[in-house]
Amino acid sequence: MDFPLFxxxxxxxRMLVAITAITHxxxxxxxAVGAIPLATLLEWRAWRNNNAGLDELARKITFxxxxxxxxxxxxxxxxxxxxxxxxxxxxxGSLLRVFFWGWFIEWIVxxxxxxxxxxxxxxxxxxxxxxxxxxxxxxxxxxxFSWLTMAIITGILGFMMHSGSWQPYFWQWSxxxxxxxxxxxxxxxxxxxxxxxxxxMTAGLFFLFLVPFFTRKNDQVRAPAVRMLSxxxxxxxxxAVLAGLWYWNRIPAYLAEQTPVAVTTQAYTSWxxxxxxxxVIMVVAIIAVSAFGMLKxxxxxxxxxxxxxxxAMALLGYFERVREFIRKPYIIQNYMYANGFxxxxxxxxxxxxxxxxxxxxxxxxxxxxxxxAAGKDVFMLTCSRCHTVSGINSVTQKFDDLFPNRxxxxxxxxxxxxxxxxxxxxxxxxxxxxxxxxxxxxFIVDVQYRPIxxxxxxxxxxxxxx
Ligand code: HEC
Numbered sequence: 001m002d003f004p005l006f007x008x009x010x011x012x013x014r015m016l017v018a019i020t021a022i023t024h025x026x027x028x029x030x031x032a033v034g035a036i037p038l039a040t041l042l043e044w045r046a047w048r049n050n051n052a053g054l055d056e057l058a059r060k061i062t063f064x065x066x067x068x069x070x071x072x073x074x075x076x077x078x079x080x081x082x083x084x085x086x087x088x089x090x091x092x093g094s095l096l097r098v099f100f101w102g103w104f105i106e107w108i109v110x111x112x113x114x115x116x117x118x119x120x121x122x123x124x125x126x127x128x129x130x131x132x133x134x135x136x137x138x139x140x141x142x143x144x145f146s147w148l149t150m151a152i153i154t155g156i157l158g159f160m161m162h163s164g165s166w167q168p169y170f171w172q173w174s175x176x177x178x179x180x181x182x183x184x185x186x187x188x189x190x191x192x193x194x195x196x197x198x199x200x201m202t203a204g205l206f207f208l209f210l211v212p213f214f215t216r217k218n219d220q221v222r223a224p225a226v227r228m229l230s231x232x233x234x235x236x237x238x239x240a241v242l243a244g245l246w247y248w249n250r251i252p253a254y255l256a257e258q259t260p261v262a263v264t265t266q267a268y269t270s271w272x273x274x275x276x277x278x279x280v281i282m283v284v285a286i287i288a289v290s291a292f293g294m295l296k297x298x299x300x301x302x303x304x305x306x307x308x309x310x311x312a313m314a315l316l317g318y319f320e321r322v323r324e325f326i327r328k329p330y331i332i333q334n335y336m337y338a339n340g341f342x343x344x345x346x347x348x349x350x351x352x353x354x355x356x357x358x359x360x361x362x363x364x365x366x367x368x369x370x371x372x373a374a375g376k377d378v379f380m381l382t383c384s385r386c387h388t389v390s391g392i393n394s395v396t397q398k399f400d401d402l403f404p405n406r407x408x409x410x411x412x413x414x415x416x417x418x419x420x421x422x423x424x425x426x427x428x429x430x431x432x433x434x435x436x437x438x439x440x441x442x443f444i445v446d447v448q449y450r451p452i453x454x455x456x457x458x459x460x461x462x463x464x465x466x
Contacts, residue, residue, distance in 0.1 A: 001340070001358040003089040005380050007456040010391040013087040013384070018324065020083045022317045024076035029195065029316055031065040032073060032146045034203025036117075038232060039065075040139030045228070047132045053221035059124050060214045061207055066121040070114065077110075088385060090340040091331040097169075098182050099156055106152045109145055116142040150199070151192055158187035161323065162252055163333045168344070190247035197239035198319075202312045204233030205286065208293065209309040212302045223297040230293030237287065252333075254425065255326040279318070282311040328426035337428035339385050346431055353433035354381050360457045366435045375443025378436045380457050386427075389447050389454045396448050408448060410441035417441065 008016055039062045046055035085092045096103065120138050127135045159166070164185040167176040175181065208229045215222040286308045293300045331338045341349065349357065355364050361377040363370050379395070387395040399413060400406070414437050421429040430437055 001090070001354070001360075001381065004360045004459075005384065005457040006086040007380065007384050007388075007454055008391070009388045009454045012386075012388045012392040014386055015392055017080075017083045017087055018321065020076050020079040021324070022320050024073065024080055025320050026313050026316050027068060027073040027076065028150075029199040030202035030206040030312070032069045033150050033196075034199035034201070035061075035065045035069075035206060036120075036139065036146050037143040037200070038203045038207060038229075040136060040143055041232075042225075042228075043132075043139060044136050047129075047136065051221070053219065054225060057211070057214055057221055057225055061210050062121055062124070064210060065206075066117060070117065074114070088331060088338075088340050090342075091336055094332060094336060094342075095156060095160075098159075098166075099179055102152055102155060102179060102183060106149060109148050109152065113142065113145040113149060116145060147196070150195060154192045154195060155183035155185070155188050157323070158191045159183065159185045160330075160332050161255065161327045162187045162250070163335060168335055186250055187247065190243060190250045194240065194243040194247045197236040197243060198316070201233050201236035201240055201286075202316060204229050204236065204290070205309045205312045208233065208289075208305050212305060217298075226293045226297035226300055230290040230297070234287065234290040234294065237283070237290075241283070251326065257425075279315065282308075282315055285311055325426070329421065329428040337431075339382050339428050339431065341382075341428070341431045346429070349431045350433060353436050354378065354431055355436060360459065362457075366433075366439045371439045371442040372446045373443075374436070375439035375441070375446075376454070377457070378432055378440040379443055380454070382431055382440070384454065390451050391453075395444060396451070399444060399448075406448070408445050410438060410445050413441040413444055414438050 007013065039058050042058035042061075043055060045051070046053075046058060081092075116138060120135070120142050123131075123135060123138075159182045162185050163182065165176055166182045166185065167174055169177040208226065211222060211225055211229065215225070289300070289304050289308045292304065327333065327338075329337050331340070334343065336342050341354070353365070355361055355366070355374060355377055358364075358377070358381055361381070363374040363377055366374045379389075383395060387393050387398070389395060399408060399416075402416065403412065416423075417430050417437055417440065418434075420427050430440075432440075
């Protein structure tokens, strides 16, 4: 509440973060965390068997992921910082207080990773056959660093979903307030052991997808490479599925209940079963193609290599969406709601109102005259992290679906909002006072008839001293 409120009223703040984060995961799981050990393994095999063709294939594939990860991968990685800090500075601030050293180490590891990948790719040809051993060791170190960045971030992601026995620091030190208590949360290992084989498996699919671009059908190297990559892909699949089930079982039940909405969106929850079937079909397709590639590597058509790769990308994207969604209503479980308000502050805010304690608003109290304008401030503070006025997930559209008669009464909306967290548990309870809730209802009724595109709030109103 002490920060300016950034707001995108067309695509919505959630979508901005989602696009950045999902792109990052789709790039970095298969093309960095999974790809580097696989490229190093291929290089090592080529070296042991004196197979120059395989070495060249591994180098060419490395070129592709080198370019993509150091541009799109790195940009979206930093982009996650920019977008999440803009959209929910309170949450990032709280996470920084807990994970300061974790992030500090992460940055060092990340910088080392970038240096290593430069060395690894740029010296591949220069070192030649004699320097191979050193080059392969560089690849192994790079693989380790790239996995470590994921292993650190996973601690924070898991914590946001399930804070376990962690206790916020309230002026008295307790072991349960330490970074370690937060980092080794109940979801840490299941999520890490799920992401690791998933990255390795999808890297196999990514390599398979590229092989036809870099080899001709009758090339000596093609069939053994396809066979090896298919084997690699299929080996990791059961680990990913088992760890996925473990992870699933550890997710608190009340979060897991939201999966149907997470997988589809509220309007399409009836498609949930269909989408689950599609997910199973995707997994089966990945198995089928890898099995085919192992048995008949020469026969595997190009199209068959594209399909599982695209499927795997879709799967990865979906997992991220579901993970982000089911964390609701919290942004940090049992500590802060996704609207940026701490649970512990709710009693105070209910009594005083949110406007009184907010910096970037135009009104600090609700009066008879300023209801609509104050309601707009309340909307910015309590709904705009997730809803727009007239874009994606628009609040007027949502009320329209609920009360389609279009003649809303402010009391009707206010009564709904007092209870909305019970009806829709993915939404946090309304944090402010009753007067603020009524003002918000006035504002929503007003924008129903006079649609606006809401701007962010960057300027603060002077606080009147009583
Ligand atoms: C944590 C994010 C979040 C916050 C904060 C939030 N909402 Fe929602 N809200 C959602 C999501 C997600 C949906 C369902 C979207 C879908 O899939 O259709 C939703 C649905 C709704 C619906 C339709 C519910 C139904 O029963 O169909 C209304 C009305 C609504 N929100 C109003 C509000 C108002 C008013 C506020 C602010 C006081 C608010 N929301 C705050 C995330 C949020």
